[in-house]
Amino acid sequence: MSQPPWQPIAPAKPARPAKEPLTRDRIVDAAMRVLTQSGYEAVSMRKIASELGTGPASLYAHVANKRELDQLLVERTAEQMVFDDPIDPDRWQEQLKATMREMLRAMRANPGVARAAIGAVPVGERALRTTERILTLLKAGNVPDQAAAWAVDLIPLYVTAVAFEETVQSASDWTPEDVERFVNNLRTYFEGLPADRFPLTVALANQLTSGADGDARFEFGLTVITAGLAALAPTPLTPTPNPNP
Amino acid sequence: MSQPPWQPIAPAKPARPAKEPLTRDRIVDAAMRVLTQSGYEAVSMRKIASELGTGPASLYAHVANKRELDQLLVERTAEQMVFDDPIDPDRWQEQLKATMREMLRAMRANPGVARAAIGAVPVGERALRTTERILTLLKAGNVPDQAAAWAVDLIPLYVTAVAFEETVQSASDWTPEDVERFVNNLRTYFEGLPADRFPLTVALANQLTSGADGDARFEFGLTVITAGLAALAPTPLTPTPNPNP
DNA sequence: ACCTGAACACCGTTCAAGT
DNA sequence: ACCTGAACACCGTTCAAGT
Numbered sequence: 001m002s003q004p005p006w007q008p009i010a011p012a013k014p015a016r017p018a019k020e021p022l023t024r025d026r027i028v029d030a031a032m033r034v035l036t037q038s039g040y041e042a043v044s045m046r047k048i049a050s051e052l053g054t055g056p057a058s059l060y061a062h063v064a065n066k067r068e069l070d071q072l073l074v075e076r077t078a079e080q081m082v083f084d085d086p087i088d089p090d091r092w093q094e095q096l097k098a099t100m101r102e103m104l105r106a107m108r109a110n111p112g113v114a115r116a117a118i119g120a121v122p123v124g125e126r127a128l129r130t131t132e133r134i135l136t137l138l139k140a141g142n143v144p145d146q147a148a149a150w151a152v153d154l155i156p157l158y159v160t161a162v163a164f165e166e167t168v169q170s171a172s173d174w175t176p177e178d179v180e181r182f183v184n185n186l187r188t189y190f191e192g193l194p195a196d197r198f199p200l201t202v203a204l205a206n207q208l209t210s211g212a213d214g215d216a217r218f219e220f221g222l223t224v225i226t227a228g229l230a231a232l233a234p235t236p237l238t239p240t241p242n243p244n245p
Numbered sequence: 246m247s248q249p250p251w252q253p254i255a256p257a258k259p260a261r262p263a264k265e266p267l268t269r270d271r272i273v274d275a276a277m278r279v280l281t282q283s284g285y286e287a288v289s290m291r292k293i294a295s296e297l298g299t300g301p302a303s304l305y306a307h308v309a310n311k312r313e314l315d316q317l318l319v320e321r322t323a324e325q326m327v328f329d330d331p332i333d334p335d336r337w338q339e340q341l342k343a344t345m346r347e348m349l350r351a352m353r354a355n356p357g358v359a360r361a362a363i364g365a366v367p368v369g370e371r372a373l374r375t376t377e378r379i380l381t382l383l384k385a386g387n388v389p390d391q392a393a394a395w396a397v398d399l400i401p402l403y404v405t406a407v408a409f410e411e412t413v414q415s416a417s418d419w420t421p422e423d424v425e426r427f428v429n430n431l432r433t434y435f436e437g438l439p440a441d442r443f444p445l446t447v448a449l450a451n452q453l454t455s456g457a458d459g460d461a462r463f464e465f466g467l468t469v470i471t472a473g474l475a476a477l478a479p480t481p482l483t484p485t486p487n488p489n490p
Numbered sequence: 491a492c493c494t495g496a497a498c499a500c501c502g503t504t505c506a507a508g509t
Numbered sequence: 510a511c512c513t514g515a516a517c518a519c520c521g522t523t524c525a526a527g528t
Contacts, residue, residue, distance in 0.1 A: 022493080045521060056521075058493055066521065118363070118406065119413030123434065128446060131453075135445035149452030150465040161363065161406040168364030189368065198373060200380035207394035208376075220395040228473030267512080290502060301502075303512055311502065 024062045026052065028072045032110070035073060039167065040112030043073075070116035077113045078127030081106045087133070089140035093230060096137045097222045100159050103130065104218060107163040114163035121156070130156075142233035151229055158225060162218050183209050269307045271297065273317045277355070280318060284412065285357030288318075315361035322358045323372035326351045332378070334385035338475060341382045342467045345404050348375065349463060352408040359408035366401070375401075387478035396474055403470060407463050428454050 020026065030051040034043050045066060049056040063069050081102050085095060107114050122128075131152050138148035190198075190205035201208065211217045265271065275296040279288050290311060294301040308314050326347050330340060352359050367373075376397050383393035435443075435450035446453065456462045 044519085046519080055494060055496095057495080057523080060522075061492055119410055123431070125438075128438070128443060132443050132446050135449060139445060145449055146452045146455070147465065149449050150456065150462055151469070152453060153462060154466050154469065157406050157410070158403070161402050165364055165402070186368070193370075193373070198377050200384065201373060201377050204380060204390055204394050207391045208397060210391070211395065217395055217398060220392065221399050224396070224399060224473035224477070225469060226473070227476040228469035228471070231472040231476060232469070289500085291500080300513060300515095302504080302514080305503075306511055 022052065022054065022058055022062060024072075027059055027062055027069070028076060031069055031073055032076055035112050036110055040115040043069075043112070045069075071120050071122075073110075073113055074117045074120050074122050075124045075127060077106050077110045077117070078122040078124065078130065080109065081130060083129065083133050087136055087140065092137045092140040093226045096134070096141075096155075096226055096229075099130070099133060099137065100155060100222055103156065103159045104163055107160065108166070112167055114160050114167055117156075117160045118164055121153075138229065141230060143229055144232060144234070147229070147232045155225065158221055162221065267297065267299065267303055267307060269317075272304055272307055272314070273321060276314055276318055277321055280357050281355055285360040288314075288357070290314075316365050316367075318355070318358055319362045319365050319367050320369045320372060322351050322355045322362070323367040323369065323375065325354065326375060328374065328378050332381055332385065337382045337385040338471045341379070341386075341400075341471055341474075344375070344378060344382065345400060345467055348401065348404045349408055352405065353411070357412055359405050359412055362401075362405045363409055366398075383474065386475060388474055389477060389479070392474070392477045400470065403466055407466065 027048060030048045031043055034047055034051060045056045045059055048069075049059055052058075059069075063072070083099060083102060085098065087095065107117070122130075134152050134155055135148055138151055143151065187205050187209040190201055190208060193202050195202045211220075272293060275293045276288055279292055279296060290301045290304055293314075294304055297303075304314075308317070328344060328347060330343065332340065352362070367375075379397050379400055380393055383396055388396065432450050432454040435446055435453060438447050440447045456465075
């Protein structure tokens with residue numbers, strides 16, 4: 001109506017600009033998309049940039065470098081972990097295992113992130129809830145302070161290493177048949193070793209090559225670590241009958 | 246004397262050719278040199294080639310690809326592990342720890358190899374001695390077959406993950422002062438967290454950030470894993486007084 | 491302040507051509 | 510059979526120039 005005739009047809013101030021402005025969040029979103037779709041190897045500054053319709057140089061206004069971006073991907077994953085089971089001191093071992101299972105679940109949901117996580121401790125507020133939860137469970141189990149603190153390192157180390165091992169297999173464009181063939185070859189190889197020098201490797205060829213697919217190996221690690229931590233408590237079995245002497 | 250005059254001055258068949266022929270071994274030697282001097286990131290087909298005075302394409306006649314070369318570096322490292330302590334069933338836990346320490350020692354002696362090792366199980370004959378040794382020690386400890394077999398996976402997983410964590414720090418051109426400053430910042434950060442939501446993280450800030458430098462953390466893991474494995478034995482404590490009933 | 495094109499110094503791998 | 514130069518399709522990061 002009162003539009004002056006020299007006003008261009010396109011509105012001078014569109015509701016939103018044609019291009020969303022670049023933000024840290026949008027960069028991490030794009031990186032996460034590339035990560036879960038194509039794995040860690042595919043996450044490059046250039047790919048993320050082209051995903052966002054810009055050049056790689058543009059990212060450096062918001063992210064210091066690739067290492068920082070890796071760190072942000074790990075934080076994102078840590079934020080996806082859900083721990084709503086209220087802590088019950090009597091079930092601390094089972095709850096610790098459940099916590100580790102949830103950590104693995106979140107890493108599996110973001111295939112490839114384990115590679116970025118293996119050297120990076122997440123220190124974001126959301127991620128620290130995992131630390132606090134692990135500490136609470138270990139204190140419930142009467143594990144000494146220093147042991148509990150180091151366990152906070154050991155536990156994610158194990159979970160991350162397992163998740164990483166899994167992605168190495170799947171990243172190398174192997175089909176499930178390829179994996180099965182490889183495992184069979186490995187078993188045959190173990191069985192054919194000189195029995196005088198490798199008696200147990202030959203005898204246990206079956207056990208050595210079993211459980212590569214499912215969760216059995218992971219569960220085994222949970223059991224070993226939990227039992228090992230429980231053994232560190234000064235009084236691992238007595239149920240503290242009376243707090244007053 | 247009887248040399249025909251048209252014979253060129255340079256001998257037609259020199260004792261050895263000016264260039265040593267390329268072999269798998271020479272390639273791995275060069276890769277190992279680059280690895281220990283400049284870390285895993287620096288190990289590239291091109292760098293190795295130029296180290297050998299040739300182009301990258303030449304390597305592919307002897308090595309399938311970079312993954313295979315990584316595997317070969319891991320084998321080399323496994324070959325450097327020395328286990329000459331004869332197995333003593335009564336000391337199986339201490340000997341298992343010593344075995345893991347020797348594994349870590351060899352990985353530390355080849356900085357960066359952990360990165361290549363983390364997804365690659367060494368299956369060379371020399372490396373299988375480690376497997377056989379671990380199995381023997383666990384059988385001495387009365388650990389069930391399947392548990393022992395899975396432990397063969399768990400144990401190198403832990404050692405490799407620790408070694409890798411160490412190299413991530415040192416690879417990122419941090420001085421020891423940088424590391425100390427980082428650890429101090431981290432402790433201050435933990436101490437300053439809201440104590441109502443993170444009571445244990447605040448209270449254990451000191452313990453959480455201690456032992457980052459030395460072997461204490463690694464030793465902690467050895468203790469946890471060994472104790473956890475010992476707990477899997479059906480009769481972990483009874484010394485089998487009489488084999489006949 | 492934020493974004494960009496272009497450049498720098500790298501990668502792993504392939505392939506036709508040489509010896 | 511082994512080796513090579515050149516090329517292909519990529520990297521992370523920097524920087525001067527634009528808006």
